[in-house]
Structures are given as structure tokens and as C-alpha cells.
Amino acid sequence: MKHLVFKNILLLIWIVIGCYTAQAQSLLDSTALDNLSDKDKPALLTQLAERYRTNANYGAATVKAQQSVSLAIKLKNFTEATKAYAMLVNVYANTKQFALLKKTNDTTLSVGQQAKQPIALAYAYYAQALFYNAIDNNELVTKYCQMGLKMLEKKYDPYLTAKIYYQLYALNTRWDNVKNVNRYAQKATESALKTTDYNLLSNCYIALSVAADYNFAATKRELQRDSIIYYLNKVQDLYKQYPQYVARKTYAMACINSADYYLKYFPDTDQAAKTNAIRYASMANEVMRGVLNGEEVRASSLGILSEYAKRDKNTAMTEGYLQEAYSMMKDQQAPYYYTLINIVTALSSFYEQNGNYGKALEFQKKATAYNSKLFDQKQALNAQKLEVQYETEKKNNEVKLLKQSEKYAQQQKYLYIGIAIASLLGLIFMFRSYHFRLRYSLQREKQLHLEKQDAELQMKFEKEEQARLKAEQQLLESQQQQLQKEVMASQLQLEHKKEMLFQIKEKFNDNHQLNINKIWNEELLLDNDFEEAKFQIQQVHPEFFSLLNQRAQQKLTALDLKLCAYLHLKMDTKKIAQLMHIEAKSVRMSRYRVKQKLGLDKEEDLNLFLQKMA
Structure with a gap:
């Protein structure tokens, strides 16, 4: 008991130190902001907005993000403006302000596209994922997360990478996809370790503890069970080491999960598990005391404490814890009905078991009333979601039609350009063809002229050749005639000689005296x-x-x-x-x-x- 009291005293010391440090850090941040140039202010304002958001101070977070947007737009720093708009989308998604969520989300995408930077587009796609996650469109959550990761391949940012992987992890917990829960929790943690955002790293360790819980449920191996508390202890170590950077709500959630771990996985007889569970539940309750919107975590811690009081058959403490939780939750401006229903149901069961049927019935009626209010709240939220989904779908269809029109206009433009190019090419071809035909005609005319000259020369040559042949033929004929004449003349002479000799012979025979x-x-x-x-x-x-x-x-x-x-x-x-x-x-x-x-x-x-x- 002394040990437990000592632990509680240490816890209170840590809480006081944490509160003091947070206040001091706020002052330091304001001083740092004043000392920065306008160029560097948007980034710090966005960081402050994220710190307020993680501590559930959504009003302050909205103010800082809007200041960052205004200054970044004024400086035409569209990348920082996209980051600030993404922060506003996250705030409106947390607070379920769907009308503002949709409007801001559209603006985020527009500014991100205007920035024309991979990191800006990655933030814009992350904001789209947050928006579709808020309206329960899981398919588009996955799509935009993957698109964001694709942009981060061009310009790596470990902080945003961890955020996107964490979003994918959370999405897969809804489907109980153990493989992807482990995968994305691990990837988110690997990226978060490369940053100095210890609150983000704490959330990633909690994600790993949830993944270990899934693994233990599937394998029943003690190693997996021990991994749950191992990662939760890492969150507590980070909070003790960096209390000004780890949100108290994050730390309280780790304590609640640790207490639930001992409550769920250890028997009633295990006193060490009981001691640890009560310690962690008490730490969660105390650390969230006075914190804005911390009632839900405190109610959860009181519920765990009431369970252990019930096991000890301490009815007074059991009733006290449950009544404290109920009193705290019902006074909320916007009660969290899930927790309220669990509390009044537990009270109804408690009074029924103790024979106080009047109060049991009273709290049962309250449970029914809260269920009705929860149903109405769900209906109202679903109506808002459906309206936003309808508007989004309508806008998406309009965008699709616009893109199709632009596509058709672009295609028509390309067609006209193609026709113009084809016409121009046709004119060029016709001109070249005419020029070619003209040149060919001139060359042909020249060739024909040359061929004519060649033909004339050939004819002249042939005529000359014919004349030469004719002259040679005439010469041959003349020579032949001359030979014939000479032969004939010689023959005449020979015949004459022959006749003369013949006459001489006759005369000589007739008259010897010749x-x-x-x-x-x-x-x-x-x-x-x-x-x-x-x-x-x-x-x-x-x-x-x-x-x-x-x-x-x-x-x-x-x-x-x-x-x-x-x-x-x-x-x-x-x-x-x-x-x-x-x-x-x-x-x-x-x-x-x-x-x-x-x-x-x-x-x-x-x-x-x-x-x-x-």
C-alpha cells in the first residue's frame, strides 16, 4: 500500500511538472514566434496548431492554423498554406464539423495543386484521406493515402509519411486485417523515429501495442502478449523524458491501455497485475484531471478501477467510481454517449446485483434514453455525412464532367491542331509536289531536249553512216563495174587477138607469102x-x-x-x-x-x- 501511495505521489509530481512545463513551453513558443521573421512564422504556427489539436484544444488549434494560412497566402508560400489547411481539415474532422470540413478540404487540394510541389500535393492528398475517413469512405481513404505516399517518393518527409501510414493502420483496424495492421504500424513507427515529434512516435508505439494485441489473439503466444506492455511502456518513457512534447491525452491513453492489458490478460488472483492495473488507471485519471475534453479518458480509468473494486467486493468504492464517472460525463456540453451508456449500464447492473431494483431501473431507463440520444446523434451525423457525401459526389461528378469536357475540348483542340498540321503538311506537300513536278518537268524537258539532240546526232550519225556505207557500196559497185569493164575490155581484146591469130593462121595456110x-x-x-x-x-x-x-x-x-x-x-x-x-x-x-x-x-x-x- 505504501508502494502504491509512493507511486501516486510520483505521478502527481509528474503531472505538476508536465502542466508547468506546458505553460512554460507555451510562453516560449509565443516568444519564439515574435522573434521569427514572417517567412518562418507559418511553419511554427502550424506546429502550434498541431500541439493544441493533440491536446484536444480545438479552438486554439483552429486559430493558429488560420493564422498560418493567412500569413502563408500573403507570402505566396502555398506549400505552408497547404500544410495549415490540412491541419484545419484534421481539426474539423475531429470535431465533426462536416460543412467546414468539406469546404476546407476542397481548398486544401486547390492550394496544394497551385503550389506544384510534391510535398504540398502529399499534404493535400493526406487531407483528402482525413476527409473521406470522416465520412466513412474507406476506399477513397486508401486511394489518397497511396497517392500521398507516391508524392513522398519524390520529396521524402518522415513526419507526413508516418502520419499517412498511421492513417492506413487505423483504417485496417476497422477490418481486423492483422497483416496490414502490423505492416502499417511498423512503417509508421519507422518514419516517426526519424522525426522529433515525440507525440507522433508515442501514437505509433500505441499502434504497435494494438498490433501485438491482434497477434496475441491469433497466436496465443506469451511473447506477443508481453509486446503489448513493452510498447506501452515506451510511450510512458517518452512522456517522462519529453513531457512538453508528448500530449497528456496520448500518455493517458497508454496508461488506460496498460491497465486494460492487466485486466484482460491476467487472472483475479494475480496481485501484481492488479496493482499495475490500478496504478496505470489512477495515473490516467490524474493526468487528465483539468485537461480540456479529458472526461472520456478519466471515465474509462474510473471504469477499470470500479471493476477491481467490484472484484474485491468493495461495493462502496465500486459505486463511488461509477457515480464519479457518471457525474463527470453527464455534465459535458457534448456528452460522449458510448461511454455514458457503458457507465449507466454498469450502474444498473451494480444496483440490480445489490438488490436496489429502483435505482437499477432508473439507470436502465437512462441507458435507454442515452441509447436513443446516441441513435439520434448517429442519425444527425449520418445525415450530415450523407449530405456531405452527396455534395462531394455531386462535385466529383461535376469535376468528372468538367474533366471529360476539358478532355473532349482538348481532344477537339488536338483534332483541330492535327487538321491544321495535316492541312499545312498537305499544302507543303502540294507545294513540294508542284515544285517537284515543275523541277521534274524542267528536268524532263531538258532530258527530252538532250534526248532529241542525241536522237538528232544519232540520226545524223546514222545518215552519215548510211552515206558512208552507200558511198562505200557505190565505190564497191564502181570498182566492180570498173573490174567488169576491164574484164570485158580485156576479153574484147583477147577475142580480137584470138580472131586475129585465127585469121593469120588461115591466111598463112592459104598464102605462105604473108x-x-x-x-x-x-x-x-x-x-x-x-x-x-x-x-x-x-x-x-x-x-x-x-x-x-x-x-x-x-x-x-x-x-x-x-x-x-x-x-x-x-x-x-x-x-x-x-x-x-x-x-x-x-x-x-x-x-x-x-x-x-x-x-x-x-x-x-x-x-x-x-x-x-x-
Whole structure:
């Protein structure tokens, strides 16, 4: 008993020190605020607002947050303004001021987007999570928490990271998701350890104790059970070490949980557990005495104390604790009906067990009345939530429609831009195509001109080649004709010689006394005449014999050609007879035969024909 009294004395000392330190710290904060430049004031004002909020002084918290907002907006520091607005969202969510909550939440998101900084957007998404948590939209709580964590990957802030993970932890306790409760409680604590916010770290330790409670319920392992008190003791150590930074309510909640731990998990016969439970419940009751909105915690501590008094069959203390709790709770301006119902139900049960059925009935009626008020309160809150949800859904739908309209407008804009670009590209293509066609046409015209020149040169070359070939052919024909003429002339001469030799032979046979010299001289003379005639025919009329052969209807013999040649040279019959060594009569007959071969009429003159042909 002395030990317990000593502990209580120490507790009172800690409370007094805590109160004094809190007052001193408030003065220090005011002095620090005055000494700061306007640029640094918003951050400190937001920190002060958070300190007031954690101590349930929501009025002061609202004032400080609004001051921070005004100054930050004035300085155009939208990141600090977003933090301050997020603080106001948290306050309005705690106090269930749904109309202000929605309006402030919308403003927070707008300012956060205006800041265009990852940390500002992270605070804005955290505020969204707080808002949707207040109106029980768990799906969107998770969504915005994840979005906030995504932003924090770009700009890490351990304080906000711990806050978001703590929010996810609290959400998963509603679903009894043991795995996620452990996961998020651990992550929240890891981030909180990197900060100097010892109240936040204390809350994270309480979260770990709750996770250990879940684990023990699932495994029944004593190690898990001992972890519960281990983490709660860490909160108490932090409060003793940093009383000015750990909220008294946070510390009191750790004490209540410790007392409940011993009440729940240890038998009635375990005196050490009983002593610890009474000590922690008493500490929670004393530390919250005089604290704004601390009645609920004190009522919980008195409920635990009444349970132990009941176990000791100390009816006076049991009734005293319950009546004190009831008296404290019913005088609240806004009673917490859950706790009130538990208290009056406990009193009704207590009086029933002690045979005081009148009071038992009285408190049972009060329990019914409080249940009715709780129901009405829930209905009113649900109506506000539904209204806010409706407004939010309506606004979200409007935003969606606006985004869709913007999307369609953007798509239409892109379409018009695409059409304009396509048109421009089409014009460029047409211009390039025209330019290309023009250039191609010019090149084609030039090419055609060159091809024409090439064709003309080719034709000229071909004509020249044809002329050359024709000239060569004519030369060959001329040479051939010349050869034919020479052959014919030589043949004429040879025939003449042959005839002359034949005549000499005949004359020699007839008359052995021939004058050889005379015959030789005559023959030389005839040879000269023949050579002269041949020369004239070859030089003056090279085509003579070919034309004769072309005109002749029957083939002309060599003698025929020789006769024509003599006639062409205008030799008389006598001369021709002498050259050919034939009678004049034979010459006339040969003339008639040649005329027939040439297809001349009787009236036509052979000599005149031969002259014209040349």
C-alpha cells in the first residue's frame, strides 16, 4: 500500500511538472514566434496548431492554423498554406464539423495543386484521406493515402509519411486485417523515429501495442502478449523524458491501455497485475484531471478501477467510481454517449446485483434514453455525412464532367491542331509536289531536249553512216563495174587477138607469102584504137555496160557488148568490121540482133539509144 501511495505521489509530481512545463513551453513558443521573421512564422504556427489539436484544444488549434494560412497566402508560400489547411481539415474532422470540413478540404487540394510541389500535393492528398475517413469512405481513404505516399517518393518527409501510414493502420483496424495492421504500424513507427515529434512516435508505439494485441489473439503466444506492455511502456518513457512534447491525452491513453492489458490478460488472483492495473488507471485519471475534453479518458480509468473494486467486493468504492464517472460525463456540453451508456449500464447492473431494483431501473431507463440520444446523434451525423457525401459526389461528378469536357475540348483542340498540321503538311506537300513536278518537268524537258539532240546526232550519225556505207557500196559497185569493164575490155581484146591469130593462121595456110610486118603494124594500130576506145568507155561512161545489161531483155554476149561499145563511140560500120575482123554485113546483122535483145522497136535508132543511155 505504501508502494502504491509512493507511486501516486510520483505521478502527481509528474503531472505538476508536465502542466508547468506546458505553460512554460507555451510562453516560449509565443516568444519564439515574435522573434521569427514572417517567412518562418507559418511553419511554427502550424506546429502550434498541431500541439493544441493533440491536446484536444480545438479552438486554439483552429486559430493558429488560420493564422498560418493567412500569413502563408500573403507570402505566396502555398506549400505552408497547404500544410495549415490540412491541419484545419484534421481539426474539423475531429470535431465533426462536416460543412467546414468539406469546404476546407476542397481548398486544401486547390492550394496544394497551385503550389506544384510534391510535398504540398502529399499534404493535400493526406487531407483528402482525413476527409473521406470522416465520412466513412474507406476506399477513397486508401486511394489518397497511396497517392500521398507516391508524392513522398519524390520529396521524402518522415513526419507526413508516418502520419499517412498511421492513417492506413487505423483504417485496417476497422477490418481486423492483422497483416496490414502490423505492416502499417511498423512503417509508421519507422518514419516517426526519424522525426522529433515525440507525440507522433508515442501514437505509433500505441499502434504497435494494438498490433501485438491482434497477434496475441491469433497466436496465443506469451511473447506477443508481453509486446503489448513493452510498447506501452515506451510511450510512458517518452512522456517522462519529453513531457512538453508528448500530449497528456496520448500518455493517458497508454496508461488506460496498460491497465486494460492487466485486466484482460491476467487472472483475479494475480496481485501484481492488479496493482499495475490500478496504478496505470489512477495515473490516467490524474493526468487528465483539468485537461480540456479529458472526461472520456478519466471515465474509462474510473471504469477499470470500479471493476477491481467490484472484484474485491468493495461495493462502496465500486459505486463511488461509477457515480464519479457518471457525474463527470453527464455534465459535458457534448456528452460522449458510448461511454455514458457503458457507465449507466454498469450502474444498473451494480444496483440490480445489490438488490436496489429502483435505482437499477432508473439507470436502465437512462441507458435507454442515452441509447436513443446516441441513435439520434448517429442519425444527425449520418445525415450530415450523407449530405456531405452527396455534395462531394455531386462535385466529383461535376469535376468528372468538367474533366471529360476539358478532355473532349482538348481532344477537339488536338483534332483541330492535327487538321491544321495535316492541312499545312498537305499544302507543303502540294507545294513540294508542284515544285517537284515543275523541277521534274524542267528536268524532263531538258532530258527530252538532250534526248532529241542525241536522237538528232544519232540520226545524223546514222545518215552519215548510211552515206558512208552507200558511198562505200557505190565505190564497191564502181570498182566492180570498173573490174567488169576491164574484164570485158580485156576479153574484147583477147577475142580480137584470138580472131586475129585465127585469121593469120588461115591466111598463112592459104598464102605462105604473108607480109607479117604489115599485119603487125595493122594490129598495133587496131590495138591502139581499141585501147583508146576502152579508155573512153571506162573514163567517160563507167556505168555503160551495167545499164545495158539492166535494159536488155535477153542476155547480151561479149560480142554484143563490144559492138555496143563501138557504136557508143560513134564508130562506123567499116571501122567496127575492121576491129572485129568481120564483114560489114555481119556488123549490120549483129546490130539488128542487139536491137532485139534491148527490146527496141524497128523505128528506134540503136545508135541514138546508146548515146542517150550514156
